[in-house]
Amino acid sequence: MEKKQLKTILSLVSVAVILFFSFWAEDHLDSYQIRLLYMWGIYVIFVASFNLVYGYTGQFSMGHAGLAAVGAYTVSLLILSPEAKQLSFFIAPPIWPISVVQWPFLPSLILAGVLTAIVGFLIGAPALRLRGDYLLIATLGFSEIIRLLLCNMPSICNGAMGLKGIPHHANLTWVAGLAIFTVFVVKRLVDSSYGRAMRCVKEDEIAAEAVGVNLFYHKILAFVISSFFVGIGGALFAEVLGTIDPNTFKPYLTYAVMIMAVLGGVESLTGGIIAAAVYTVMSELLRVVETPRTFFSLEYPGIPGLRMLVFAVMLLLLILFARKGLMGDREFSWDWLLSKVQRDTKGGQES
Amino acid sequence: MSFELFVQYLVNGVALGSLYALVAIGYTIIYGVVNLMNMAHGEFFMVAAFLAMWGVNKLPLPWYVAYAISTVITVLLGLFVEKVAYRPLRKVKVSSFIGAISVSFLLQNLFVVLFTSRSKQFPHPEFLDEVLHFGNVSIPVVNIVIVIVSAGMFLILSYIVSKTKMGRAMRAVSKDLEAAQLMGINPDRVISFSFILSTTFAAVGAFMYCSKFPYVDPFTGAIPGLKAFIGAVMGGIGSIPGALVGGFTLGLSEIMLVGFLPTMTSYRDIFAYLILILFLLFRPGGIFNVKIREEKV
Amino acid sequence: MSVLNVDNLTMRFGGLVAVSEFNLELEKGEIVGLIGPNGSGKTTVFNTVTGFYMPTEGNIFLDGTEITGLKPDKVTSFGLARIFQNSRVFRNLTVFDNVMIGYHLRLHSNPLAAIARTPGYVKQETEAKEKTLALLEGLGLVEYVDERAGSLPYGLQRKLEVARALATKPKVLLLDEPATGMSAEETTEMIDFILQVREDFDLTIFLIEHHMQVVMGICHRIVVLNYGKTIANGTPDSIKNNPKVIQAYLGAD
Numbered sequence: 001m002e003k004k005q006l007k008t009i010l011s012l013v014s015v016a017v018i019l020f021f022s023f024w025a026e027d028h029l030d031s032y033q034i035r036l037l038y039m040w041g042i043y044v045i046f047v048a049s050f051n052l053v054y055g056y057t058g059q060f061s062m063g064h065a066g067l068a069a070v071g072a073y074t075v076s077l078l079i080l081s082p083e084a085k086q087l088s089f090f091i092a093p094p095i096w097p098i099s100v101v102q103w104p105f106l107p108s109l110i111l112a113g114v115l116t117a118i119v120g121f122l123i124g125a126p127a128l129r130l131r132g133d134y135l136l137i138a139t140l141g142f143s144e145i146i147r148l149l150l151c152n153m154p155s156i157c158n159g160a161m162g163l164k165g166i167p168h169h170a171n172l173t174w175v176a177g178l179a180i181f182t183v184f185v186v187k188r189l190v191d192s193s194y195g196r197a198m199r200c201v202k203e204d205e206i207a208a209e210a211v212g213v214n215l216f217y218h219k220i221l222a223f224v225i226s227s228f229f230v231g232i233g234g235a236l237f238a239e240v241l242g243t244i245d246p247n248t249f250k251p252y253l254t255y256a257v258m259i260m261a262v263l264g265g266v267e268s269l270t271g272g273i274i275a276a277a278v279y280t281v282m283s284e285l286l287r288v289v290e291t292p293r294t295f296f297s298l299e300y301p302g303i304p305g306l307r308m309l310v311f312a313v314m315l316l317l318l319i320l321f322a323r324k325g326l327m328g329d330r331e332f333s334w335d336w337l338l339s340k341v342q343r344d345t346k347g348g349q350e351s
Numbered sequence: 352m353s354f355e356l357f358v359q360y361l362v363n364g365v366a367l368g369s370l371y372a373l374v375a376i377g378y379t380i381i382y383g384v385v386n387l388m389n390m391a392h393g394e395f396f397m398v399a400a401f402l403a404m405w406g407v408n409k410l411p412l413p414w415y416v417a418y419a420i421s422t423v424i425t426v427l428l429g430l431f432v433e434k435v436a437y438r439p440l441r442k443v444k445v446s447s448f449i450g451a452i453s454v455s456f457l458l459q460n461l462f463v464v465l466f467t468s469r470s471k472q473f474p475h476p477e478f479l480d481e482v483l484h485f486g487n488v489s490i491p492v493v494n495i496v497i498v499i500v501s502a503g504m505f506l507i508l509s510y511i512v513s514k515t516k517m518g519r520a521m522r523a524v525s526k527d528l529e530a531a532q533l534m535g536i537n538p539d540r541v542i543s544f545s546f547i548l549s550t551t552f553a554a555v556g557a558f559m560y561c562s563k564f565p566y567v568d569p570f571t572g573a574i575p576g577l578k579a580f581i582g583a584v585m586g587g588i589g590s591i592p593g594a595l596v597g598g599f600t601l602g603l604s605e606i607m608l609v610g611f612l613p614t615m616t617s618y619r620d621i622f623a624y625l626i627l628i629l630f631l632l633f634r635p636g637g638i639f640n641v642k643i644r645e646e647k648v
Numbered sequence: 649m650s651v652l653n654v655d656n657l658t659m660r661f662g663g664l665v666a667v668s669e670f671n672l673e674l675e676k677g678e679i680v681g682l683i684g685p686n687g688s689g690k691t692t693v694f695n696t697v698t699g700f701y702m703p704t705e706g707n708i709f710l711d712g713t714e715i716t717g718l719k720p721d722k723v724t725s726f727g728l729a730r731i732f733q734n735s736r737v738f739r740n741l742t743v744f745d746n747v748m749i750g751y752h753l754r755l756h757s758n759p760l761a762a763i764a765r766t767p768g769y770v771k772q773e774t775e776a777k778e779k780t781l782a783l784l785e786g787l788g789l790v791e792y793v794d795e796r797a798g799s800l801p802y803g804l805q806r807k808l809e810v811a812r813a814l815a816t817k818p819k820v821l822l823l824d825e826p827a828t829g830m831s832a833e834e835t836t837e838m839i840d841f842i843l844q845v846r847e848d849f850d851l852t853i854f855l856i857e858h859h860m861q862v863v864m865g866i867c868h869r870i871v872v873l874n875y876g877k878t879i880a881n882g883t884p885d886s887i888k889n890n891p892k893v894i895q896a897y898l899g900a901d
Contacts, residue, residue, distance in 0.1 A: 203738040
């Protein structure tokens with residue numbers, strides 16, 4: 001059969017395998033392992049969106065945390081029942097329409113993404129006019145403004161107390177599917193003419209303009225699409241954690257995404273997927289080291305702060321010695337795999 | 352509000368403003384010379400405070416010895432960080448920013464690991480705690496010391512920058528690195544000197560800030576660092592008078608906001624960020640309108 | 649009607665007047681050269697005409713349409729393309745991508761259609777791909793199609809820049825020192841290349857050059873700048889012997 005058909009079939013089969021596995025895992029793996037897989041999926045969504053904005057379009061945005069918060073709060077406020085909201089809202093009762101609304105999961109998720117995309121547009125429109133470190137500071141500022149606003153609006157989102165008891169609708173298959181969808185959309189966009197334009201923006205803005213590429217349009221395009229997915233990721237985050245508060249969305253979250261992106265290679269989606277897995281596992285292992293435990297009646301007090309310390313050191317080492325990360329700008333592709341297989345079989349035949 | 356209450360807020364505002372100005376100057380020196388936003392500046396501030404605290408509490412040392420030694424060690428730390436983490440990344444803008452943020456998180460969490468995140472009291476000379484009274488207005492002695500020390504340090508810095516050879520070299524490097532090199536200036540030495548100045552300002556700022564707000568934890572440097580940073584941008588990042596004016600204005604405004612609009616107190620951080628963004632968008636050069644480096648076509 | 653009309657263009661940077669009352673009328677098919685000592689304002693004229701600077705005074709018209717003060721990408725969409733003094737190919741992109749991007753501005757589609765790969769989008773992309781390959785072939789670059797643009801030798805990078813500009817379907821092509829840094833042989837090649845390209849693509853060319861061989865060899869007319877002012881405008885022969893031009897280059901005697 002034709003190569004192109006073969007590749008499409010391979011892709012579809014892989015997706016099916018992943019979804020089946022997720023489905024199976026829901027019932028057969030313990031909740032700890034499932035939670036790790038959830039986090040991996042969510043991180044993949046975050047990293048892929050960061051790749052789009054920074055790796056491919058060259059815009060270093062530190063707004064992920066705030067945008068994720070928008071998605072998380074949107075979905076939570078929508079899917080919590082009015083009664084649950086009345087109970088949760090401690091300082092002030094929820095205002096209309098939040099007090100009465102309750103939506104099913106899927107529309108809430110979509111609205112979370114859309115709303116975050118809109119917020120992304122509102123942030124991006126002014127901020128993307130800035131260069132390099134100024135863009136960075138501005139997006140960080142916006143992210144913190146969002147978080148601080150959430151702390152200070154008790155009648156909309158219960159302020160610093162946060163929301164709890166967020167019902168769990170998104171099972172692992174959902175998360176896996178959405179992660180696959182995110183990577184798919186980003187890849188398709190990057191491989192398209194618009195993606196090419198974005199890469200030109202990253203390479204050389206002046207030359208890009210001379211060649212007819214509208215800088216602002218493409219930056220905003222990348223930013224808004226990225227924000228959409230960050231919103232989805234944030235929404236799933238709320239789903240998985242079950243409780244959120246503004247402190248869940250401090251700049252450390254953006255920093256963690258940055259670590260994963262640099263680790264994987266900012267221009268590589270494959271790298272991002274691998275790095276998200278590495279980060280999830282390391283995060284868990286380090287959490288073990290952080291918490292106090294008792295071994296055979298020996299008290300181990302735990303070393304809090306070690307996790308973030310290790311990650312900070314790791315990012316510093318990466319940025320100093322391995323800036324391109326694991327994959328640089330290479331991607332996994334069926335072409336590559338097939339060529340490896342062919343070469344091995346050919347080698348076998350010749351000898 | 353009564354006049355006396357106004358004066359009271361003014362007294363506090365002037366103190367906070369001077370503190371922010373001190374720290375802001377530290378940021379702006381680095382940005383002016385190296386074109387780097389040293390996001391870890393707040394952490395040097397914190398490290399200085401912790402080292403001084405450790406010196407007084409553990410060794411024990413008299414406060415002036417502990418402060419002095421802490422300053423020296425903090426400066427050495429600054430030089431070390433510059434050499435190891437910033438110098439190799441000087442060419443790549445975004446990477447140097449990532450480097451700076453990493454150093455910031457690293458120091459914060461290193462100190463959490465070493466000293467736990469519980470806040471401790473900062474040891475300072477007792478006379479600072481005394482309060483002078485003028486009618487209904489109370490002026491803590493520490494406020495007076497803050498203003499005097501800040502003014503003094505600013506004067507010393509102005510002298511260094513305008514009258515000494517190194518100061519002139521700093522100004523040359525901040526205007527045009529390549530030209531300065533062609534003139535025989537060694538950028539590494541100038542940059543190291545800038546870090547010495549910057550960290551000294553951070554350390555002194557820390558001692559005074561923590562004397563006034565005595566509870567210290569590994570995250571203590573973050574907020575003053577951020578506010579000072581915003582002040583520096585407001586004044587015009589890279590400009591020392593700008594940092595002084597910007598930092599001072601921000602500190603003063605913050606206290607006045609709390610005084611005049613007490614209901615808005617929890618919004619004060621939001622206002623600070625908004626001011627930052629508005630300046631970045633509409634007046635990136637700050638009040639003193641510093642020139643922003645543009646790429647040549 | 650002239651294809652490019654620059655009317656009384658003045659460009660001031662603070663107190664410095666970089667270009668003063670520059671006028672130009674380019675007729676279709678002409679090759680006009682812009683020369684002058686270093687710092688005389690030649691690249692400033694280019695940058696203003698192409699939209700990188702907003703002119704302090706004056707107007708620019710392309711085929712009758714006013715393009716004064718439009719952003720560079722808009723100017724290019726109206727049919728004015730340029731290459732830069734220092735090679736600005738997209739170094740980390742392939743030769744193929746460098747040229748394909750030139751077709752992006754004429755794409756009638758939207759990002760969602762691109763993501764979904766609708767038939768309308770795919771058709772346009774396929775056409776653009778074919779045109780890219782044809783363009784590369786015609787300019788002798790097709791063997792490098794998958795190479796990283798930054799790895800090409802300098803002369804080929806310059807050609808690639810021209811190919812990229814051509815992909816935007818310009819009416820007027822602005823070349824900023826196309827032959828700089830080239831050997832005698834490469835310069836001759838570049839001259840032939842420019843003439844060939846003008847003919848194949850029906851272009852009008854405005855070029856900045858220091859290489860007198862190029863300027864005298866192919867320009868129909870030459871404009872001479874000194875300190876931002878136009879000191880001469882005429883045929884190569886008239887310029888060669890113009891005392892003001894000679895003085896500008898050699899300095900007052």
